[in-house]
Each structure stands twice: as structure tokens, then as C-alpha cells.
Amino acid sequence: MSGFTVRRLDTLTSREFGGLCEVLIDCVEGGASVSFMYPMTLAKAADFWREVAASMNRGERALVVAEDQQGAIVGTAQAVWAVAENQPHRADVAKMLIHRRARRRGLGAAVLKAAEDAAREAGRTLLVLDTASDDAERLYVRSGWQRVGTIPEFALMPDGAPCATVVYYKRLD
Numbered sequence: 001m002s003g004f005t006v007r008r009l010d011t012l013t014s015r016e017f018g019g020l021c022e023v024l025i026d027c028v029e030g031g032a033s034v035s036f037m038y039p040m041t042l043a044k045a046a047d048f049w050r051e052v053a054a055s056m057n058r059g060e061r062a063l064v065v066a067e068d069q070q071g072a073i074v075g076t077a078q079a080v081w082a083v084a085e086n087q088p089h090r091a092d093v094a095k096m097l098i099h100r101r102a103r104r105r106g107l108g109a110a111v112l113k114a115a116e117d118a119a120r121e122a123g124r125t126l127l128v129l130d131t132a133s134d135d136a137e138r139l140y141v142r143s144g145w146q147r148v149g150t151i152p153e154f155a156l157m158p159d160g161a162p163c164a165t166v167v168y169y170k171r172l173d
Contacts, residue, residue: 019073021045033132062118074102077115091119093129130165145170
């Protein structure tokens with residue numbers, strides 16, 4: 001992962017906000033099923049990151065980013081704390097996004113580990129996630145995640161085609 005820095009954000013500056021919007025737009029335009037449909041606009045990305053920032057301010061999640069040598073954000077992931085009273089030990093890993101220009105360099109593994117570490121620091125011992133990406137599945141397996149199963153037609157790809165999702169979990173204890 002040479003040439004990249006991974007860190008946790010406490011707040012979002014305008015530079016970070018813009019970089020996160022760029023990464024989200026790039027991933028959706030690249031066909032990632034991450035809750036958004038075509039056309040992916042800056043307005044949709046900005047609305048999403050504003051909601052994430054508000055949730056961070058309420059203490060509901062951790063946000064990690066990866067930056068290249070020039071300080072541009074090229075990847076991100078979140079650990080979102082479960083809200084149910086009977087699940088104080090659990091978090092979801094969400095919106096793990098790597099800009100297409102930065103893939104295949106170990107960045108995904110580093111961002112995932114940083115999200116896991118943030119969850120561990122918050123006292124979480126069980127993580128869950130879902131993915132529609134074969135590449136991400138390989139990463140999760142290599143990182144010690146356990147496959148639960150596939151849910152057919154769980155969501156839509158950005159172009160409207162139905163896609164399955166695969167659910168994974170990982171114990172942090």
C-alpha cells in the first residue's frame with residue numbers, strides 16, 4: 001500500500017467533503033451497487049455525505065479515508081454502530097469505496113482494517129456487511145470475514161438491473 005495514508009476523520013472539512021463526493025461518484029459511475037442510481041450527480045453525493053457528517057456528529061459511526069501522496073481522498077469506509085438497544089456489540093461496515101484509479105494496490109484491505117479497528121476501539125465485537133462485488137468478496141474472505149449467504153435480487157445496479165448481495169460477518173474478539 002505504498003504511497004497512501006489511511007486515517008479516521010472526526011469531522012469533514014470542505015476538502016474532505018469534495019474528495020468523498022468524487023470517490024462516491026466515481027464508484028457509482030463505475031457500476032458499483034452502493035445505493036445510488038444513474039445519473040449520479042454531485043447533488044446526490046453531497047446530500048449523502050452531509051447525512052454521514054451529521055451522523056458522525058451524533059456519535060453514530062466512524063468514517064475512515066485513504067489519501068494518496070498529494071492528499072486526495074481515494075478511498076473510504078464506515079463503521080456504523082447498531083442502534084438497537086440489544087445490539088451494543090455490533091456495527092455494520094458500510095460504503096467501502098475505492099476510486100477506480102487507486103484499486104489493486106492494497107488500499108481496500110487497509111481501509112477495511114481501519115474500519116474494523118475503529119469498531120474495535122468503540123467496543124464492537126461483531127461486524128456485518130453486504131456486497132454485490134466479486135472483487136470485494138475476495139478481499140473480505142482474505143481479511144477473515146465469514147460468508148453467510150446470498151440474497152437474490154436484493155438491490156439494483158445503477159443502471160436498474162437487479163443484483164444479488166452476499167452477506168458477511170466478522171468477530172473481532
